[in-house]
Amino acid sequence: MTEIEKLIAALNKIAAELNQQHPVEEQIPRVLRSKYFRELIVSLINHPMYDPKTELEFQKQGKVAALPILRKMRGCFSQPTVLCFSSFAEIAEILIPSLAPIFRSFLNKLQKSNQAGVTVKSLLCLDRDADFYQNLTVDLEKNNPHALFPTSPYRESEGSVVSSSDDHTIEAVMTHRSFTSIRIEENVLETSNPILSDVYSPLGRCVCLVDKNVEESYGSKIDKYFSDNGIILHKFVYRAMEIDKTLASVEKMLHEFKNLSVARHEPVLIIGGGVLADIGGLACALFNRNTPYIMVGSSIVSAIDAGPSPRTCCDGFGYKNLTGAYHAPILTITDKSFFKTLRKGWLRHGVAEIIKMAIVKDAKLFEQLEKIGIDLIETKFGTVSHPNSSAINDASREILAGAMRSYVESEYGNLYETHQCRPHAYGHTWSPGFELQSGLLHGHAVSIGMGFGAFLSWKRDWLGLSDLNRILNLITDYELSLWHKILLDEELIWNAQTSITDKRGGNLAAPVPKGCIGECGYINELTRTELRNNILEYQSFCNKFARNGHGIEPLCSDVGLENPADVLDINNPTKAA
Ligand SMILES: NC(=O)c1ccc[n+]([C@@H]2O[C@H](COP(=O)([O-])OP(=O)(O)OC[C@H]3O[C@@H](n4cnc5c(N)ncnc54)[C@H](O)[C@@H]3O)[C@@H](O)[C@H]2O)c1
Numbered sequence: 001m002t003e004i005e006k007l008i009a010a011l012n013k014i015a016a017e018l019n020q021q022h023p024v025e026e027q028i029p030r031v032l033r034s035k036y037f038r039e040l041i042v043s044l045i046n047h048p049m050y051d052p053k054t055e056l057e058f059q060k061q062g063k064v065a066a067l068p069i070l071r072k073m074r075g076c077f078s079q080p081t082v083l084c085f086s087s088f089a090e091i092a093e094i095l096i097p098s099l100a101p102i103f104r105s106f107l108n109k110l111q112k113s114n115q116a117g118v119t120v121k122s123l124l125c126l127d128r129d130a131d132f133y134q135n136l137t138v139d140l141e142k143n144n145p146h147a148l149f150p151t152s153p154y155r156e157s158e159g160s161v162v163s164s165s166d167d168h169t170i171e172a173v174m175t176h177r178s179f180t181s182i183r184i185e186e187n188v189l190e191t192s193n194p195i196l197s198d199v200y201s202p203l204g205r206c207v208c209l210v211d212k213n214v215e216e217s218y219g220s221k222i223d224k225y226f227s228d229n230g231i232i233l234h235k236f237v238y239r240a241m242e243i244d245k246t247l248a249s250v251e252k253m254l255h256e257f258k259n260l261s262v263a264r265h266e267p268v269l270i271i272g273g274g275v276l277a278d279i280g281g282l283a284c285a286l287f288n289r290n291t292p293y294i295m296v297g298s299s300i301v302s303a304i305d306a307g308p309s310p311r312t313c314c315d316g317f318g319y320k321n322l323t324g325a326y327h328a329p330i331l332t333i334t335d336k337s338f339f340k341t342l343r344k345g346w347l348r349h350g351v352a353e354i355i356k357m358a359i360v361k362d363a364k365l366f367e368q369l370e371k372i373g374i375d376l377i378e379t380k381f382g383t384v385s386h387p388n389s390s391a392i393n394d395a396s397r398e399i400l401a402g403a404m405r406s407y408v409e410s411e412y413g414n415l416y417e418t419h420q421c422r423p424h425a426y427g428h429t430w431s432p433g434f435e436l437q438s439g440l441l442h443g444h445a446v447s448i449g450m451g452f453g454a455f456l457s458w459k460r461d462w463l464g465l466s467d468l469n470r471i472l473n474l475i476t477d478y479e480l481s482l483w484h485k486i487l488l489d490e491e492l493i494w495n496a497q498t499s500i501t502d503k504r505g506g507n508l509a510a511p512v513p514k515g516c517i518g519e520c521g522y523i524n525e526l527t528r529t530e531l532r533n534n535i536l537e538y539q540s541f542c543n544k545f546a547r548n549g550h551g552i553e554p555l556c557s558d559v560g561l562e563n564p565a566d567v568l569d570i571n572n573p574t575k576a577a
């Protein structure tokens, strides 16, 4: 039997029992003491978090969305009944939708009963098969503690230790596994959309960080969603501009988490742009050393880049992203219905991150961006009306999904940046050293870096002139910057290069398009003189393009945001971090 067949068979039997309409207190023991439940529990306990065979099977059957539920179900034995049966309901929704209402209605009754918080394990160890389950418990203590006393269902770790006979020499190798889901959804705040309620309903509450601008437009919708679903909401609203990306903001969040005793298996919900993603994610990384979180990216930047990114951080001492932790969300939701309230300047700078993935990873995405052009921004990704609304809506969805897939493929294979072959760092080599100082919006700083990187690639004969022109035209068509005079500050740009080289383990490893659009290579050698001369040549090259390479509203202050240069610490040299 395949994994899916086994699950379907077990779910069918559980549903048949639940359909009997007995009181919850009777139904739970009937299910739990059955042979099929025992087989299911044992099989779940033994299921590895990552199993290529299962992944392939679920993919072939079009059931990829069931994978994270199966992964969470591995902990059913130790979970409260409400979490266990909530997972059954979720997975039934995907594998056998006709049975899902039975599970949902049982779950409703269970949530109101005094059995909800009791663990499956404790019920099993008191029931008819107590011996079997008590022995299982003893065995798990030694052989599979994650199945018995997990800290959270989202992570597990192991290590191997060898030591010399006198124990004076000890060697260890440690590994860690986690899993995450990415969903392109629409209207996640409609009461009937289960993606958030499935997580928070069994927990009974949701601790939520919201971007101030998001709160203004969607605050009441957020409140309504949780109240309609009977979930207590603890909502904290933060202003999240670049100047707020500080440890002080992170500390405030830690304070809120402490006051509410946020648990390590309880995902915090973050709804906002790139700054809130970075600082909220960092607060979660720090709280209890690790707290899971769900990211709803409400801007382009957070929807397809900062949101799913494991690189949580804040700025400090005049350096961008100086302090941080690798901590990916357990679920990232991209919902373009939020984009309708974004200002044009915010949309424009966000598109830079999509263009980035297109240039170095996805030629098809590049063509789609060329085809739709500025309409993508004018229509706010098809969320405001336009004569060609339906085609733009479809194209926007494809562009978001393509950008997300390319990004996730690049990022998640190298979660801890243990090597520097990172296509998604294209445009981010020199920009961290001049973004804050110039007051540029992140996307404009990145697009300048992308233009210059493509130019360097052409200078090395790695890229044809027509591809270079296509790249620079796409950037200017989207009204982004190719040029800013800060590039002429030789000392600053050289400092940016040396700092990023240090940060990248001694290699410049600057990702640039190589060979053709959609492919990536890495520049590792660039002397100070070459850098200066190439910048001067690049400046005159940019003159051939629209607005002489200048972007529209390139500065934070142009689009209603505080100028981050105002908070740079003048006692510290301004260089990249
Ligand atoms: N961690 C990473 O890998 C990563 C990747 C890319 C960018 N970033 C970071 O992201 C930051 C850029 O993000 P940002 O927040 O300045 O830009 P943004 O485009 O995410 O947001 C711009 C402004 O839009 C507001 N906003 C967000 N959603 C909104 C909505 N739906 N309606 C109305 N307003 C909304 C925000 O309050 C913000 O002030 C930079 O600090 C950058 O370093 C991090």
Ligand SMILES: [Zn+2]
Pocket: 305, 353, 428, 442, 446
């Ligand atoms: Zn970026």
